[in-house]
Amino acid sequence: MEHPVPFVDLQSLLRRQMGELREALDEVLQSGRFIGGPKVDELEQALADLVGVPHAVACASGTVAEHLLLMAAGIGPGDEVLVPDFTFAATVEAVLLVGATPVFVDIEAETFSMDLAAAQRAMSDKVKAVVPVSLFGHPAHLAAFEAWCENEGILMLEDACQSMGASEGGRRSGSFGNAAFTSFYPAKPLGGLGDGGMVFTRDGELAERVRRLRHHGETGHHLHGEMGTNARLNALQCAALLVRLRSFPQELQWRQEAAERYEAALGGHFVTPKVREGAASSWAQYTLRLPDAQQRDAFRDSLQQRGVPTVVHYPRPLHTQPGLQGRSYRLTPTPVSERVCGEVVSLPISADIQGSDQRRVIEAALEWAGSA
Template sequence: MQLIDLQTQYRRIKSEVDAGIHAVLEHGRYVNGPEIETLEARLAEYAGVSHCVALSSGTDALLVTLMALGIGRGDEVITTPFTFIATGEMIGLLGATPVFVDIDPATYNIDAARIEAAITERTKAIMPVSLFGQMADMPAINAIGEHHGIPVIEDAAQSFGATFAGQRSCGASLLAATSFFPAKPLGCYGDGGAAFTTDGALAERMRQLRNHGQTAPYQHSMLGINGRLDTMQAAVLLAKLDVFDDEVARREQVATRYSSALSEHVTTPALDERATSVYAQYTIQVDNREAVRSALDAAGIPSAVYYPVPLNRQPPLYSDVPIPESEAAAERVLSIPMHPYLDPADQDRVIEALIAAVKK
């Protein structure tokens, strides 16, 4: 059994993926091929925004959104400590300071009620993370940003396809960034990502930034990066987009079945009544996590921990700000197999093994 099954997905869309890759091999435009523009248009339409900029990774997508706002040394960006390192890492690499705000223990997303107290005259952006497939409370966060004149960037690396209050992830703030790492709900066969905005000037700036700051060949108006998505990955994503909505529905069915069977035994994911989730992970909370993991491993059930150490307890980003909810979650969270092709028999194996493990 696998935590995430990409092989079954490939078998379903093999002819479309192979045809897309073959088309790229035939035209030979491996960088900036026509598939890039097609993908950007489809992704922008899906998210409900005017502009999508395809990028080489979700990490580079975060970097480019921050660079587009001119964030740098001396600035502060409010974010969550309960996430992957890339969120705080990109802030720090630009010389800015990540200001960590604790999470809502129910959803694992940044607690919007705590954000305003963290704002200072140096705050230049608010970057919520839509974790485990569920969007943060973007209406509340946007309202705070608008009140203080601070732009909001959604780190949507795990939530493309989710909704909150009728808005899609990547379409609910001035800027957003997502990842197409293979394990994501919409993933390519390597690294990939995209940035989204409704602002044409920011979109143009991000397009220049991803290509060494070029405005024309060998004309550089700013310092940028080599952040282009390669055409082969765009072809793969175009094939996967055709089945994406069906896969999201399947993920929801798997999650519903898990929650029904497990809610009396472990802490199951809490979904805001205004939200839908793409369940990038199905994350529970357990006591004695290592013992439970060992029992699952002995039963042939894979598991993972996202994330065992909050960002502000990592040496490069260290801050002694109190984060009790993040620290409590970091000690108890456990992710179990979740993907659209998890059949009921395998899911029953997971459920039975997990219930047995937590009863020991």
């Protein structure tokens, strides 16, 4: 039996960068400076430049980055926040953590991102913010949401946790609206060696407030102008991410090439993911849609037998998660989210996916298509 294909090939990535990573971590060890310091500043500047905004604030994870952002924006009890019904659970957790009410909004099937018309129908005078999610690396309708939010006088906070490096109309994901947040979870397009996240914004005051809140609301030495939390990103993680950043443009290119190989081989046999005109995906996931859940199970079993793992991102609409029951939320009709949850299946993809592994995925998928 051949080795199983890794769903995300972190081992190949680590082999490629191990020397540089060790050197960078060693530099921090020698310095003894683990909290704050030059590596944190350097990473924030480098990512602000990459995204194209003046301010970036490093945080302990993508989830706390969103939490701090909502706190800093003054969103809380009595406020509503629009979120897609099809996304990772963290998107809504931060809304609940500040005591605001999430409003679940439908997505469009083609890009898996929030449907602007559905968001418009979900509006109320309590809505203070909208969180479009650039899911699987594909930018949400960022410019359209930006214009609409500006017009409505509500905040647009993009969930860019899966979309570092993606763009729309030449502008990077992370640079639209009032602010955005991303994640450095190891399997993300720009993954670190553990948890991490970042807030991006053009708004200097908002950035300053996030910066204060991540460090206990400190406004002077042992002076807490407001109560915050501890949500800092440590210097070892920042040093590792600065190394990861060196090869990031090349990795985006590799992901793009892997997605093109999938499209060329599978496009005629499956509903493959499409990239909107003028957009570029960072291909955090390569997600097919199969006609129904039964077929999907058969497809997944067939690939698994050939050593090819698949993942269902995501098996149920967010509003049906058990942890949400008994919580206060508002649901608008989400038939597309309901349907898509039964259809989606993600294939292995990562910057370092090996050619021989990808060929095995393609052969296994085509074999199933031939027999189905």
